[in-house]
Amino acid sequence: MIYPTNFEQKIGFNEIRVLLSERCLSTLGRSRVDELAMSHDVQKLNTWMNETRELRRLQEAEPDFPLQYFFDLRAPLARLKIEGTHFEEQELFDLCRSLDTLHRIVLFLNRPSGGEISEPIDGDIESASSITFLYPTLQRLTVGIVTFPELVRRINGIIDKCGRVKDSASPELQRIRSELAQTEGSISRILNAILRSAQQEGLVDKDVAPAMREGRLVIPIIPGLKRRIGGIVHDESASGRTVYIEPTEVVEANNRVRELEAEERREVIRILVELSKEIRPHIPALIASYALLADIDFIRAKAQLALLTQATEPTILPTAQIDWAQAVHPLLRLSLEKQGKRVVPLDICLSAEKRILIISGPNAGGKSVCLKTVALLQYMLQCGLSVPMSECSQVGIFEHLMLDIGDEQSIENDLSTYSSHLLNMKQMLRHSDRRTLLLIDEFGTGTEPLIGGAIAQAVLTQFCRRGAFGIITTHYQNLKRFADTHPGVANGAMLYDRQGMRPLFQLSIGQPGSSFAIEIARKTGLPEEVIREASLLAGEDYIQSDKYLQDIVRDKRYWEGKRQDIHRREKNLQTLIDRYETDLKEISQTRREILSRAKSEAEALLRESNRRIETTIREIRESQAEKEQTKRMRQELATFRDALEQTDDASGDELIARKMEQIRQRKQRHEKRLAEKAERLQQAEQKHRASEDQPAEQSLPTTLRPGDAVRMRGLTTVGRVESIDGGGQATVVFGSMRTKTTVDHLERVAPTAASTPLRSALSSSTRQAIDERRNRFRQDLDIRGERGDEALNAVMHFIDDALLVGIPRVRILHGKGNGILRQLIRQYLSTLPAVSSFRDEHVQFGGAGITVVDL
Template sequence: MNERIFRVLEFNKIIEQLADHAASSLGKDSARRLKPATELAVVKQLQAETDQAVQILRLHGDVPFGGISDIRPSLKRAEVGGVLNAQECLQIAGLIYGGKQLRRFVDSLEELEVPLIREQVANIQPLSELEQEIRSCIDDHAHVMDGASDKLRAIRAKIRTSESRIRERLDSYIRSKSKMLSDAIVTIRNDRYVLPVKQEYRAAIGGIVHDQSSSGQTLFMEPQAVVDINNTLSEAKVQEKAEIERILRELTVSIASDLVPLKVNVEALAALDFIFARAKLGQSMRAAMPTMNDQGYIEMKQARHPLLDQDQVVANDIVLGKDYHAIVITGPNTGGKTVTLKLIGLCTLMGQSGLQIPALDGCQLAVFDEVFADIGDEQSIEQSLSTFSSHMTNIVEILGQVTDRTLVLFDELGAGTDPQEGAALAMAILDEVVKRKARIIATTHYPELKAYGYNRDGVINASVEFDVQTLKPTYRLLIGVPGRSNAFEISRRLGLNSELIQSAKQLIGTDSTSVEKMIESLDTARRKAEQDYDDAERTLQEAEQLKRHLEKQWHQFEQERETLYKKAEQKAEQAIEKARKEAEEIVDTIRAMKHQSALKEHEWIEARKLLDQAKPELSQKTQEQTISKRPKQEQTLEVGDEVKLLTLNQNGTILEHVSNNEFQVQVGMMKMKVKRQDLQLLKRDNPVVERPLATIKGSNYHVKTELDLRGERYEDAIQELEKYVDDALLAGYARVSIIHGKGTGALRKGVQEFAKKHRQIESARPGGMNEGGSGVTIFEFK
């Protein structure tokens, strides 16, 4: 892509903003080298990377890039055999640490789908051994530590001892010969410890003079008593320097052995810092990810110029490339035509660079091979070119490269020459670019171009709105409506004489008047349509608000109804439980009198069962269900019919027709009178006649003589066994078979324990050879 477009559209300012959001020099360098891509697949990947980084920033706020710096120059020196200094080694350790921190952070984001970010992070090598080796030798202040080697520790101990001895000697001089000194201090000259001695006492002190003051009155002397110790100290410092250099050389060799993974780490961290810088820039602009295409289709919703104040700039909807390929924008100066032109071009460059654009979600941008622009005053004094000549030179160059994968931006096309010739030339240029199927946005002042969009396929007029009342532009782009000059109206509001304005109107041509009236009509229709749309939108919002209110009221009603149902159920359950307890007490009282009664045990079991089953299953819709289950009135019931008692959910037999609306029904051992609406006919075949409960052996009470418990859970099996024994006793069986299988023997033991505790079971024995063996237990009842 041509470099000139970056300057014309001010893309370089976007680059600088992007670099400011990078956390390291690696990211800043990548940002400053950014160029728009021209392959759709590459652009889509760049946008996906940015979007995934935005997801991470939105949920976690920031990403750890601390300690990362550009170590590429140091790596190059290590590669060619140079020795790195302590600061360079420390920066390499910092980059290794920063890479590990970033990798741990991304690995912790298990809930996010960010495959492209994870792919970059996977390239980072830990290199913990190299980092530890550097950290064990160099501290956080880039100082080689004593522990870097045993030899260095010994040398520095010797240095400290020598310095201490020197100070002790010099301090004794200060105490005993302070009158001979200009100042009672110990100082250093030429890396030697010296005293400031007055000139006249030079011989009294003795030793070596290393320096003197500017006046010559003070000599900086090294007393003879510390010369040997200073020599020892100097030798130790030379040894220290040599040992430090040896340590750094070894560290450099270790670093050189890991050059390849270190370079990979640098590239991965630079790429990640660059990706997150793009995401941060998008967040600062309140931007959205565009969907990219290679069909030349642009659709931006509420797009804002990225270099203007985002709280002040006017947002516009822009569509290009589907129903029309060219937009001709007309309107007054300072109305925002050029801003709109740059907005489209700049957003295109940003989209192709992997940057999100300041617009609403759902926008689309096209990938172009080239973006050309002829914007601003290109007059060149050096080349002695006029404004028109400069523009035409640029346009000629553009026309030589235009294809169907090109976006062309023309500002004030044909300006700078005779209006009629300029307008004709502008239309000819537009025709040529449209014929090549490029995407074009052009601005102009020429009235002849206002009707251009009506006479050409694939071209549409647009304008920037101007508020005549306030005499200020609104900066709104109106696609489909050409701009009005508003010269007469503006002049009237500024106080120009009405007669002068009327004379001017008579001087303009009929065609121009017709065009202006047509534009005025279109503008009036547009305003009315916008007002109607606002009214419809307001009505829709009110309807939605009313709908939400009604839904809320209905929900409250449902909750209240549910609460009432639950309260009714609770009251019914309490009443039933109270009746059940009373019945239990009566049964217990009668059972205590058992020796006075001829009733058998299984009759009491059936009575108890009927009491348990007498509790109805209530629900939130009990009343509706009961009503729906009641028999139709035209059904007739006869003595002997098998019926269902809807209130008790039990089956019984009609014994007597008491009255028109009441029947006597046998339910187990009980007889009761029941209303007709509470009975449902089941069947009329083989009516069961009334007989005492004690003689129902072989009757219609159907119970098998064996119970299969195999495969059941232990608790469920014992519960099912208890019910079966009650049913078998009611049926009058003398013996039944309980099939429990062999298995682990737990179920068999449970069955046998149950038999021991049940007072109606006389014996429980394993089954014989023909009865199922140890997998069966035979119960014999009393």
């Protein structure tokens, strides 16, 4: 329960309700705002918090979530239950759009976390429980909700995008509207002809146009000339300077228009009645389904309010407690932000050990604001609204919220201010228990201070015996002393800056606060004589005790600042330690990865060196070199392999680096020797050509004939021409291989150069490799999706293989895309002398996505 009846008004919740209602999309959500009430069901409250939390997350992550066309059709649907009634066109249009939104919301919320589903789960709780949803709390709102996609499609077949019944809704309606359009067109033509004639005769002004009066097209004319045009006068202007005449020529046509409009309306109503009959059986399910739209609208409004007030959705505990950090009064924050000011957050704690907090301090120091902040936030929390406080706060619930704040004196009820306070105390004593939160401002005031303080202390003792929780503001010294001596009560003070003589609006729990009455009186400018006399009347003991209290508060504030500074420094230090530990772990992990990668690179270099060395050994054997060199190279390789395998992660860094450097140096020396050897072979071949082939070639005839010995330009392999066709294409046999190429790519050689057949010059292993490659060769190469360098490398080997096996035409599949890969491949093909031409494939077989290459 809440007490008194105007509880919401006193704490400012009515303003919260207005802010919430303003953020609703329709009356669906606003009806939920009007029904908003306090609950102490923990499960229900946490569900409400989860709904708001999920919708906030959904709006951030899912901009396509349907949040339009929230129309409240519950009243028209209830009216439709009566036989013979029907929806109007606009109502039907709104029904269609809102049902479509409902259907899309249900589909959206029933999407599982791993994919999509096509239909909502209509009340199948067992099926829903086996699926993990992205927004499970919101999804539970859709269980049992029926959607009507077929009805939406049916309405869309009748209503157009502007909310008007379509011409195609029935053949009769289409006929009526067609005839109506023709009749109105003929009327317009006749009127325009009459109007032009009247303008030529000077009866009407040239800028006059036909007008509409009582649903009939008429001509405006000067009253004095109305008899010049035969017809019916329907109206005149307010000034009397213009009369509106319906010419005789269009009277019958206008009558027909009115008849057609009546027929159109009757046909539209007939269509709406028939459609309403189809909707009527679904009315209960439709009205129930609109509950989901109301829920989503209301939850969205709560999420928008949370964004406005910078609020969070804490997890609510089943115990009665308050442990809030950085709590802020939302209305005060909004008000101060408009003024460019900042609100001071509140830290407050009520536990089983300290159930009641006695707050003291100066007037205008923030005591009442503190009280209202606790009252408003606790009530918002138990209404399921987000509250502006730190996420680390712990919140509980209370079954009773009871408030005594302000002046409740009443002339009608013969109540004074103090009497109204006593009536409130009576109600609080009657209903307070361990699940009650009492919020009392200026406890005991309104009567003689001595007896008022005594009664307040006696009431406070009863509150303690009943185990109630409470926050009480007071100036009474006896209540402050009571809080110091009673185990269930704590003192608190609203801090005050004595140097600046201004309130700090900060709550400090643990020590009572001073009223700073002497200081505030001095600041307001009271004469010093008055202040001295007041001090004497109060007594030296009171003044000194108040001074000591101020000093205690000042010292506590100082040491609290020191404590917070130390805590902050410890936190920063712990953060640095955690970061350093994380960095050390990352460095250790990186070191292991580097060692692993170094080993992998070393093994790769080892394999490459092994391959190169084996090649060198083979060449040495073929050249009949000394076996001692082969033995030495094998020994070095074995030594390095053993050293690599014996290296561990902890002590092998330097050895791996040294061995890798040795491999690199050895690789460089080996490549240098191979380059020198290739250069010597090239020089020897050039000398051999200069001494043997060149003189013969100079004396050879330029025309090729079948049987001539030839070779491809730039190559050394010699073959014989088998045949030459009329298009300049020659068939050449190289050993057992036959290939076609253009005559321009061939050069004649002396017959002695071809004396040794190609196959006899090749080893058996080479011939076998060529035969295997010919059998495996395919005329199509697919390089779609490959990078440029990879594609060029593949094309280079592909063309070489095609030339080797004697294939005259091949195809390269590179795709269309942006044309980059196609251009890159064709640029490379244009540099090859063995390629005679290349072009796009026929459009039926791939077009520009395939390049056909002729060799």
